[in-house]
Amino acid sequence: MTKSQGDVVRAALAVLNEQGAAAVSMRAVADQLGVRMNTVVWHVKSRARLGDLMADAIIGGVALDDLPAGWRERAAEIIRRYRSALLAHRDGASVVAGTFAAEPATLDVAEALVGALLDGGLPEREAAWTCWSLVYFTLGLTQEEQSAPSRFTRDLTVGDRPALLRALPHLASEAFSERFEHGLARLLTSP
Known part of the structure; x- marks a missing residue:
């Protein structure tokens, strides 16, 4: 199944909510999605970019x-x-x-x-x-x-x-x- 940047961010937020900020990593997100880490990297490029996208998704709740x-x-x-x-x-x-x-x-x-x-x-x-x-x-x-x-x-x-x-x-x-x-x-x- 093809994954999107939105899927990656949702998976990162799931890891965040289940385990806390310290547990969020590219590997943890890949595990959450059931994909290889390069799929996550393809969509978000870096851990810093993942953080920006997660922050924006959180603020999207306003x-x-x-x-x-x-x-x-x-x-x-x-x-x-x-x-x-x-x-x-x-x-x-x-x-x-x-x-x-x-x-x-x-x-x-x-x-x-x-x-x-x-x-x-x-x-x-x-x-x-x-x-x-x-x-x-x-x-x-x-x-x-x-x-x-x-x-x-x-x-x-x-x-x-x-x-x-x-x-x-x-x-x-x-x-x-x-x-x-x-x-x-x-x-x-x-x-």
């Missing part, structure tokens, strides 16, 4: 229909959907963070987000950098959420650091949805 009309609400909803797309795949944030995928789905999400920010009256540079800030914030928080955060927060000892001692219950919080909404609101506050 629906851009039925968005709110107001720019701030629209931008916030796009980023919420972005986070949901990352969380829909085991290690999704790590895969996306490890790439710079200038691919169709990724570009469509960026277009919608930057467009919302421009509609809010942000100058081009501010819109671009706010877009990056929202993406980086979401990737970082989602990576933490997906990487067994309890190993960081459990029995956290800060020593004689008064500010950290005061804030420790909040720093050690695993309330990721609340932390996400807080950061999102702060980043979308008008300048």
